[in-house]
Amino acid sequence: AQRVTQPEKLLSVFKGAPVELKCNYSYSGSPELFWYVQYSRQRLQLLLRHISRESIKGFTADLNKGETSFHLKKPFAQEEDSAMYYCALSGRGGGSNYKLTFGKGTLLTVNP
Amino acid sequence: SQTIHQWPATLVQPVGSPLSLECTVEGTSNPNLYWYRQAAGRGLQLLFYSVGIGQISSEVPQNLSASRPQDRQFILSSKKLLLSDSGFYLCACGTGPNGVQYFGAGTRLSVL
Numbered sequence: 001a002q003r004v005t006q007p008e009k010l011l012s013v014f015k016g017a018p019v020e021l022k023c024n025y026s027y028s029g030s031p032e033l034f035w036y037v038q039y040s041r042q043r044l045q046l047l048l049r050h051i052s053r054e055s056i057k058g059f060t061a062d063l064n065k066g067e068t069s070f071h072l073k074k075p076f077a078q079e080e081d082s083a084m085y086y087c088a089l090s091g092r093g094g095g096s097n098y099k100l101t102f103g104k105g106t107l108l109t110v111n112p
Numbered sequence: 113s114q115t116i117h118q119w120p121a122t123l124v125q126p127v128g129s130p131l132s133l134e135c136t137v138e139g140t141s142n143p144n145l146y147w148y149r150q151a152a153g154r155g156l157q158l159l160f161y162s163v164g165i166g167q168i169s170s171e172v173p174q175n176l177s178a179s180r181p182q183d184r185q186f187i188l189s190s191k192k193l194l195l196s197d198s199g200f201y202l203c204a205c206g207t208g209p210n211g212v213q214y215f216g217a218g219t220r221l222s223v224l
Contacts, residue, residue: 009153032211044156044202044215086155090211098144098163099171100211104155 002027004089006103013077014111021072021106023061023087032090033063033070034100039083047072047085057081077110084108114139118203118216125223131176131190133219135203138184144206145186146213147178149199156202162186198223 003026013019025031035047048056050063050070061072070087087103115138125131137143147159158171160178168178175194179187186203203216 006155034211043217046212046214049212088211098161098206099158100146100213101158102156104153 002031002089002091002099002101004087004101004103006085006087006106008106009104010107010109012109012111015079016076019074019077019081019108019110021085021087021108023070023072023103025068025070025087025089027068027089027091029091033061034088034090035059035061035070035072036086036088036102037083038086044086077108079110079112082108082110114143114205114207114214116203116205116214116216118201118219120219121217122220123222125193125221127195127223128192131188131193131197131221133188133201133203133221135186135188135216136184137186137205140184140205140207142183145180146204146206147186147188148202148204150202150218151199159201160188193223195223197221 005024007022033050036044037047038044059072059074061070063070084105084107086105088100090100117136144163146161148156149159150156160168160170162168162180165180165183175190177189201219204213206213
């Protein structure tokens with residue numbers, strides 16, 4: 001079974017500080033991992049996906065298959081980064097291609 | 113790009129009344145469609161998904177049902193609402209087996 005764990009419900013940092021949102025997953029095959037973000041009064045939207053190996057809004061995430069982790073990092077947090085962040089997993093192959101499993105989310109607050 | 117329309121934005125219904133939430137998609141054809149419930153501290157729970165007209169898969173047995181009468185229309189229904197059906201319901205659209213999904217603005221349902 002697929003499972004995504006985000007151990008921190010709340011994370012508070014000061015502006016300019018580094019931030020890391022943790023995500024661990026459980027999946028028997030080769031997963032695709034994503035980070036979705038929901039800013040206040042906005043729709044849930046894709047932030048980045050591991051297969052793209054890109055940096056979006058200064059955020060990066062590296063898939064560590066040995067530790068089954070996909071932590072989201074940013075070296076210098078900004079106040080506009082305050083939002084709810086969800087880690088998600090999509091299984092490859094068969095029917096699981098179509099489904100995302102989400103973690104419970106981490107609410108990030110960046111204080112001035 | 114895809115646009116997901118959901119309505120109504122908010123809904124207050126008495127216990128035992130029926131429910132119909134509608135989701136329509138623009139800008140794509142033959143999408144995968146999803147209904148999620150988002151609850152504080154519990155993340156996004158996948159309720160139903162559909163890979164084509166008339167094809168519905170249920171993830172969680174419950175008081176709700178879903179239908180897909182047209183390619184870009186997805187409906188969430190209930191014959192008799194329960195208090196526990198209260199929550200925030202999100203419709204999402206995916207256009208391929210890569211896990212990227214686009215979300216609607218959601219419907220806040222309060223059952224009293």
